[in-house]
Amino acid sequence: MAVELMADDDSDLETVAVVPALPGHGESFHHALDLVARERKYLSMLEAPPLEQTLQFMMGCIERGDPRFVAVVGGEVVGWCDITRHDWPIHAHRGTLGMGILPQYRGRGLGRKLIDATLAQAHEAGFVRIELSVHSDNARAISLYGKAGFVMEGLQRDAVYVDGEYRDAIMMAIVERENATG
Template sequence: MDIAYIHKGLITGWRSACEQVAAEKAYLGLVSLPPFDPERALPNRMIARNWPMYCALDEGRVVGWVDIIPNEVPECAHRGTLGMGLLASHRGRGLGSRLLEAALGHAPESGLTKVELAVYTSNVSAISLFLKFGFTEAGMWRDYRRLDGVTYDALLMERFLV
């Protein structure tokens, strides 16, 4: 398994991985994604600005990703929001740790000094991973999402990089 910085050749695979994780309805904010335009996809902006975005690859196939998107408000540009996902078939193999290590190592190059995230409280393995990487609890959004009759709370986490 390899960890690689996003590039144009990975965008379609990244999108496929996002669709698969979203379809699980348990980890991402969206359960289906908007129409796909490879030229306008998020990775293009990440590449152009050298923002942290890495993919986990299994024999060249994207099986996971992580991104840290800096806040575009100038006074808040020191803060970035982390998002990530792994295909179910590749969880529990240490790829989440490797992805986080790459993105957090890259983040200061983008001027980031703080990384923030929201994770569903039901996602115990992700919370454990974030705690392992030095994230701390910063708050809670109760009744964050309602889907299929289930209410989800989101734990807010943060990590200062300096």
């Protein structure tokens, strides 16, 4: 799916393709992951793992059929959304959502396109529960998740410690039992 996004200065259009993640996106995804992580605000990591580790994780997710989409501009990943299925059999109906978008592409509807595509694939794959954790000071993400159907399930006090500051984390989930296969 291609999405037309306005440039920051509203002077020209940019085409962003939201597509399933493929092995060829690995290095570009790693770069985007590292950029967002180094902002030290949104992810559970402060920098991306080494490239080889990131590629192995990504390939494992693709091979298992975990829902995974990337937003691409000019061949470069500018955002992603993925759901990683839990490993243990009694938790295999569940997955954890993770996503990130490069700063210059935020606030322009791309997050919603990514999350909608990923949730649709999760629905087709029979996920019953999709969960996530979001920093309590990330109002934009909390709003996006709410609009996508996630509900707040709880608060983890002082769950994050970055640069000498504690932050709470909000636990959110979507539960769709009609997806149950067993």
